[in-house]
Amino acid sequence: MSEKIRPLIAGNWKMNGLSASLSEIALIAEGADAHSQRLDTLICPSATLLVAAGARTAGTSLAIGAQDCSSETHGAYTGDVSAAMVADSGARAVIVGHSERRQGRGETSADVKRKAERAVEAGLQAIICIGETEEEMLKGATQDVLLRQLQGSVPARSKSSSVVIAYEPVWAIGTGRTPSIDNIAGLHAFIRTSLIDLLGEEGRRMRILYGGSVKPDNATEIAGIEDVNGALVGGASLKASDFLAIVKSF
Numbered sequence: 001m002s003e004k005i006r007p008l009i010a011g012n013w014k015m016n017g018l019s020a021s022l023s024e025i026a027l028i029a030e031g032a033d034a035h036s037q038r039l040d041t042l043i044c045p046s047a048t049l050l051v052a053a054g055a056r057t058a059g060t061s062l063a064i065g066a067q068d069c070s071s072e073t074h075g076a077y078t079g080d081v082s083a084a085m086v087a088d089s090g091a092r093a094v095i096v097g098h099s100e101r102r103q104g105r106g107e108t109s110a111d112v113k114r115k116a117e118r119a120v121e122a123g124l125q126a127i128i129c130i131g132e133t134e135e136e137m138l139k140g141a142t143q144d145v146l147l148r149q150l151q152g153s154v155p156a157r158s159k160s161s162s163v164v165i166a167y168e169p170v171w172a173i174g175t176g177r178t179p180s181i182d183n184i185a186g187l188h189a190f191i192r193t194s195l196i197d198l199l200g201e202e203g204r205r206m207r208i209l210y211g212g213s214v215k216p217d218n219a220t221e222i223a224g225i226e227d228v229n230g231a232l233v234g235g236a237s238l239k240a241s242d243f244l245a246i247v248k249s250f
């Protein structure tokens, strides 16, 4: 029997939101406080909003995170943001290896592992995303893909306190389509077993989030699945009322 793992509900704002959206973050912080005994909440806005979002949520239980960081520590990498800079902004976490970066920006699992290592060195929680494309799913290659991504992207000796896995089927992101509850359950169980093989006891305690079209109307069912330890929410995290409805479901 697995022990109870404290859920994390994280919002990925992607390339959305200007300073006017900080009021939405303030609303999320206000609402999230009522659930802070039971779970952790995190919003990841654009890098330009990290400092202001941190200031707006100071003293609340809502943490702020970034959506990416460099695989290098510092230097001549124009336009990149290092993990130390993310931490210096007041953020506490960073998403790495999102499929929009693996697919859209050509990031490999080796890149993602280096980013996760930099993040943890900087004192951030690394949220490492994995997930199969529709083509891979239809070929029946989902487990192979997930195992390869886990083996390639998760740093050796990762700790459950500083690394979180987010399983996001690429075909479920922003599409309104989700795998069946049985499929999510089976794949999270597979990820759990794989993490235990890779990391031992830490793998047993590591949070595994589900992401991909999580909405207020499917969150309760998803939250009830064993080995689903929270959610990584895209579109529905932009509106405080939707995000908070998802938070309530866990």
Ligand SMILES: O=C(CO)COP(=O)(O)O
Pocket (backbone or CB within 6 Å): 012, 098, 168, 172, 173, 174, 175, 176, 211, 212, 213, 214, 232, 233, 234, 235, 236
């Ligand atoms: O990519 C996602 C979160 O990282 C999921 O996005 P949606 O919730 O919009 O499908």
